[in-house]
Amino acid sequence: MASSRQLVVFGGLGFIGHRLALSLSHQHSVHVVDNACLEAAPHSETLRRCEILQAAGVRLHHLDIFDNDGMDAFLRGRDIDTVFHLAGSSSIKTTYEGQGFNQVIGITNTLLTKLASTKVARLVYFSSSMVYGDFRHTIINENHSKKPVDRYGVYKHATEVLVNGWAREHAIVSIIIRPTAVYGPYDFKHRLVAKLLNQARSGLPLTVSGDGSQSLDFTHVDDVVSGAVATLDYDTSDDFNISFGEARSINDLVSLLATFYPTCKISKNFDTGHPSAKRGALNSEKAIRLLGYEPAYPLETGLLNLIEGEGQHVEPSVQRKLVPNSIVPLAKSDVLxxxxxxxxxxxxxxxxxxxxxxxxxxxxxxxxxxxxxxxxxxxxxxxxxxxxxxxxxxxxxxxxxxxxxxxxxxxxxxxxxxxxxxxxxxxxxxxxxxxxxxxxxxxxxxxxxxxxxxxxxxxxxxxxxxxxxxxxxxxxxxxxxxxxxxxxxxxxxxxxxxxxxxxxxxxxxxxxxxxxxxxxxxxxxxxxxxxxxxxxxxxxxxxxxxxxxxxxxxxxxxxxxxxxxxxxxxxxxxxxxDDIASTRRRKALKIIEGLRPLKDIECFEYRERHSVYQALNILVPSHYDRDGFTLKLRAQGVMASVHYPEVLPNTSVFSRFANSHEQFPVAEDIANRIVTLPLFGSLTQYQINRVIDAVTAAVADI
Structure with a gap:
């Protein structure tokens, strides 16, 4: 049953927009405004999206934002909880091909002018990681300087400023979300992943700019959608990176595509025809901590979802090769x-x-x-x-x-x-x-x-x-x-x-x-x-x-x-x-619950006192090779460690303070059996599952 919240998705027939509208329709009353069907010959994928959304109860309004009378008629008397703004130019390529200024800044200014006379509680604007320009670090957060190097990034950054200023003026919540390198099923605008996938299917060389070492944070469209949906429960103006959070080179992408299409060939040093920023990964921990965002698609899983989602059967032997290699670190500071x-x-x-x-x-x-x-x-x-x-x-x-x-x-x-x-x-x-x-x-x-x-x-x-x-x-x-x-x-x-x-x-x-x-x-x-x-x-x-x-x-x-x-x-x-502590405790207990079936693993679970789980330790049986067990976890990308491997009076530095006859049997037993598992505030459910699966596999391998 739909809630009473009325949501409007401008650009809701686009690649991201239609999946967002579909997701929102499960619980809310959703309107989509888009001009894609006003074209003389709408793309078949656009028509398919219309059918899907109509079947889900989404109300479609085939309308151009620049249509003054049409917009007035649509907005008149509406009480809108949230506007999701995805309308206009959606990529660097289309910006350089057409009227980029008008299709990013102009369309937004027109929309804001119309919304000024409408009751709106929240405006969510889909921007881009291109506003950052060259990434100064391998992974960057929302505080990175905004110095775009291409026209699309400039327009997007200017529009962020416009949206935030307008929202302050009208006392509504404005939320900026910045996806990056988005991919997924049925992207007929041919963003990078879709372009290379189409070339591979057609037997054409995969055209790669430069030498392929450029890194991107490939983000599945459904992860972007889940991040956008999470903004509905956030009532403070803010900005959020929405990504998987892992830098992967274009060579990595091409290698994975070759898993599906072994005969594909590569053509490097392709000229894109426009400036290209040096990029990497977006740090999405702010969205994870404040919105409850849960990225779920590493590139391997996302590509499989894409290819199967477009109706292609993937053999189990190929699926087994698609093992995510992302790292689950031992710890991260909870800094926003x-x-x-x-x-x-x-x-x-x-x-x-x-x-x-x-x-x-x-x-x-x-x-x-x-x-x-x-x-x-x-x-x-x-x-x-x-x-x-x-x-x-x-x-x-x-x-x-x-x-x-x-x-x-x-x-x-x-x-x-x-x-x-x-x-x-x-x-x-x-x-x-x-x-x-x-x-x-x-x-x-x-x-x-x-x-x-x-x-x-x-x-x-x-x-x-x-x-x-x-x-x-x-x-x-x-x-x-x-x-x-x-x-x-x-x-x-x-x-x-x-x-x-x-x-x-x-x-x-x-x-x-x-x-x-x-x-x-x-x-x-x-x-x-x-x-x-x-x-x-x-x-x-x-x-x-x-x-x-x-x-x-x-x-x-x-x-x-x-x-x-x-x-x-x-x-x-x-x-x-308080939030940091409760979050750590909640995530620690999820891992402990996931390890409960493993009889060999002893967890430190405290019911009688309030632990903040500064570290999540487990004990392995004394007959295990503890160091070998820990290395097995690390080999699976789960960066477990040991705290602590030594009994201090037995070390050369401090042995002079202990008598030779003194024994510390409990300390020695713990030091030989303890393993520290990853735990931090932005640990996602995907990463929690990785930890549980890695421990389970390591136990099974004993």
Whole structure:
């Protein structure tokens, strides 16, 4: 049953437009406005599209946007939820063949003039990746400069500006989407893929511009449609790249076509007759995170869909050769346009070192933790924060630490002048084992440095009880646990001092950065001094004084400061933390559910406490070759890793802090069996399936 939302697709008989209209018609009332059937002899594919749309209940209006009276009659009295604007010139080729200006900018200006007297809530404009011009990087996001090198890109960029300006003036939502290298069934305008496919079918040489090394982000039309449909639930003016997100060379495309048509030949250095931008992949993570966009067609799958969709049978032997080779990375930072804007804001102010954003970030961080009486200090890393915590607490003797963790935890103890004493971990949360912890306490023990690993809080209650009983300082290493909770208590609020990381793989990132949080004002003061070369005031503070060059050296110190640039980025990231954490958790649980049938695989699934899944770890059986298993995943394009492969007291660097008779059986077992799977906020369902399939295949191959 159709919803009450009225949607209009201008250009709805085009290659993308008709598939968009068809998709929208499943749930909404859809009107298509297009002049393609007004031609003297409409293309047979256009007529086929008309039949399909009419059968789906889409109302067709054979109308030219430049038809003043016709447009007035169509729009009169309408209450339109969303206008999708795809009308006009659809490619570089057609722009250079005809009146490109009129067919991109002119037609849009005419449409906007008509829409000004109509009730419209949202306008979605289909632009192009050509607005970016030459890609400065292999993969670019929406913040890339807009410097088009060809006429089509210039027109599209100008039209984006026109659409956004008009939308602001009329207080409606404008959404710009930028597809790239679109292909799919029944493209009779012969974009690149369709052109080469038609040549292959006809036994003609495949004409390739240059040497074929040019990379494009080939995007299936149904992926573009799914991205456009997702904008219906987005109520903020914005711009989105819509692509598969992988750069593939034209030589790759030709090679794949040769899988279907083995006799096809290639003719390189074809002259297109117009300028050509250096391109690559579009980063579509913003659309994935904010719209819920789910690209599903790697080039291999998309070509198969295209060819079969046009009625050609593909033998199973050929299908088996079409194995997608896209990489599922281990991790990606969850960074959107707002973070780029925050950095630019700081650059505009000219104050780049520690400054006002540091203060704002510290205050916001404390507000997030939600506990009265805490103090915060931004620093350049969690490792620095740990070092400062130990120094500021004057810890010089024994510190109890887990045998299984990242070395930064132990480095801080050693470099701060204290002595680490290793304790085995428990196997549920991979934190300090409370029973073994208490047994390890000696008269020389001053502190417990506990670690919340991989996004879950360790067995904190029992450790706190032990610390209180023995009057030990608790320092929490929360590098991997920002946002984690247990019984309503957030990670980093149970001990005296806690330390957080903003490294790119952590819950939020500032590039590099960390935060020290403490209940003890004296600890904060000393940490501030040590982090600032031993001075008791910052440059920003002194600028408020009559003679800012006067400063007091308290002691010898370090430069552990976070810049204003990093802090500004941290502010934006912190505002998104809840969404980042819930997204990671949701996607981690999908993978865990997909692995449930594999009896050999042990997953870390937590029902009793809120894990943010900073990392998604699994355990393989002890009889597996863990490294070999991990390599099998990587061979399938799933970039799994191991965190961590060593027990620290067994390493040459730290073995001097452990007695030869000490054993750490749980830590050793975990270090031999643990595998870290890919997990990040923009992980798509396609990639989730890849991870599950790769693990399943690796298990089957044992």
């Amino acid at each position: 346009s707002s973070e780029f804007e925050s950095i630019n804001d700081v650059l505009q102010t000219g104050w780049l070192t520690s400054g006002p954003y540091n203060t704002q970030f510290q205050d916001a961080f404390l507000q997030h933790l939600g506990v009265e009486g805490l103090h915060a200090l931004t620093v350049n890393s969690c490792a620095s924060a740990l070092f400062l915590a130990l120094q500021a607490h004057n810890i010089t003797r024994e510190v109890l630490v887990p045998a299984f963790t990242f070395s930064a935890t132990i480095n801080a103890v050693v470099t701060a002048g204290a002595t680490p004493k290793f304790v085995d971990i428990e196997s549920r949360f991979l934190g300090l084992d409370p029973a073994k912890l208490e047994a390890a306490i000696t008269p020389n023990t001053e502190a417990i440095l506990l670690v919340h690993l991989a996004g879950v809080i360790c067995d904190i209650d029992r450790i706190l009880t032990i610390a209180k009983k023995h009057k030990l300082v608790i320092i929490e290493d929360c590098a991997q646990a920002l946002g984690a909770e247990y019984q309503g208590v957030k990670a980093g609020t149970s001990g005296v001092t806690s330390c957080f990381s903003f490294f790119p793989t952590k819950m939020i990132t500032t590039g590099e950065g960390g935060m020290l949080v403490t209940r003890d004002a004296a600890v904060l003061d000393r940490a501030k001094t040590l982090a600032n070369h031993g001075y008791n005031s910052s440059t920003m503070d002194r600028e408020q004084q009559l003679m800012p060059w006067h400063r007091k050296q308290i002691e010898a110190g370090y430069n552990f400061r976070m810049s204003n640039i990093n802090a500004a980025m941290g502010m934006v990231q912190l505002q998104r933390l």
